[in-house]
Amino acid sequence: MIENKNIWITGASSGIGSELALQLAATGNTVVVSARSTDKLTELESKAQALSGRIVPLAFDVTQDESTDEVRATLTGMVDSLDILIICAGRCEYIDNVDLDVNLFRRVYDVNLFGAVNSTVVALPLLKKAEVNSTAKPQIVAIASLSAVTGLPRAEAYGSSKAAMSYLFNTLRLDLEKKIDVTVVNPGFVATEMTSQNDFPMPFLMHPPEAASRIIKGVAKRKLTVNFPWRLWLSLKIPSLIPSVWYRWIGPRLVRSA
Ligand SMILES: NC(=O)c1ccc[n+]([C@@H]2O[C@H](COP(=O)([O-])OP(=O)(O)OC[C@H]3O[C@@H](n4cnc5c(N)ncnc54)[C@H](OP(=O)(O)O)[C@@H]3O)[C@@H](O)[C@H]2O)c1
Secondary structure, three states: OOOOOEEEEEOOOOHHHHHHHHHHHHOOOEEEEEEOOHHHHHHHHHHHHHOOOEEEEEEOOOOOHHHHHHHHHHHHHHOOOOOEEEEOOOOOOOOOOOOOOHHHHHHHHHHHHHHHHHHHHHHHHHHHHHHHHOOOOOEEEEEOOHHHOOOOOOOHHHHHHHHHHHHHHHHHHHHOOOOOEEEEEEEOOEOOOOHHHOOOOOOOOEOHHHHHHHHHHHHHOOOOEEEEOHHHHHHHHHHHOOHHHHHHHHHHHHOOOO
16 A cells, blocks of 8 residues: 655546546545646545545646746645656547648657656656655656557557657666666556547456556556556567567558548
8 A cells, every 4th residue: 555655646637647646645645636627636636635645736737848847846845755756647649541740749749758758857856855755765657558568550659659658767767776666557448538539449448446546556566567457468468579470460450441
C-alpha cells in the first residue's frame, strides 16, 4: 500500500488519472492533481473530502513549456517535497488513410512526449528534496502504453510517441543513478474518454478502477515495468519477437480496408 506520501499526478481530470487520485487519497496520501479542466479537478477535490487523504488541484497544461517555473513555484507552496510523480496526461489521435499529417504528430507528441519532459522538469527539484529528507527513494511513474510493444495499424503517431516516452524514462532511470526509481506502465485498453473514440474491437477491455489498482500495486513494488492485462501483453510481445510473423501474418489482418 502507498500511504502518507506527497504525489503529483498529471492528466488527473478523468479516466485512469482521476481514479489513481481517488484511490491514492483513500490511503492517506496528499495528491496534487493537474490537467487543463480545472472544474473537473475541483470536483475531484470535493470527492476526496470523505477520504483520509487530500486532493489538491493545480492547473497545468503540460504543453506550455514557458509555464514550468510558475507551476513549480505553486507546487512548492502546496507540498515541501514530492515522493511520487505520475505522468498520466495523454492524447491519442489515429492516422487515417496513411495521411501523415505533421500537425497531428505535433499535437500528440506535445502532450505525450514533450509534456512528459515538462512535467519531469517541474518535479525533479521536489523529488530530489524527498531523496534527501526521506528513507524511501522518490519515484517517477510514466504511463506509456502496450501500443509501444509492436507496430499497430493507425498508431503511427500515438504508438511512436509512447515508444519514445518509454525510451525516455528507461534512459532517465540510468542517468538518475539509482537516486530516483522509475516505473514505466503499459496499460492495454481501458474504458475512458480516450478509448470512447475507438470503433474497433478492444480485447480484454478493463475499467479504470481495476487499471488504477494494478498500477498502484506495481508502483508500491517499485517494478521497473508494469504491463497489463497480461493476456494482451503476451499476445503482442511474443509475436513481436518474431517480426516476420507479426508483420507478414498477424499485423496485416488488423488493417482496416478503406
Ligand atoms: N485508456 C486506455 O486504453 C489507455 C491505454 C494505454 C495507455 N493509456 C494512457 O493513459 C493515460 C490516461 O488516459 P485515459 O485513458 O485516462 O484518458 P482520458 O480520460 O482521456 O485522460 C487523459 C488526461 O490527460 C489530460 N490531458 C490531455 N491533454 C493535456 C494537456 N495538454 N495538459 C494537461 N493534461 C492533459 C486530460 O485532461 P484535460 O483534458 O482536462 O487537460 C485527462 O485528464 C494517457 O497517457 C493514455 O495515453 C490509456
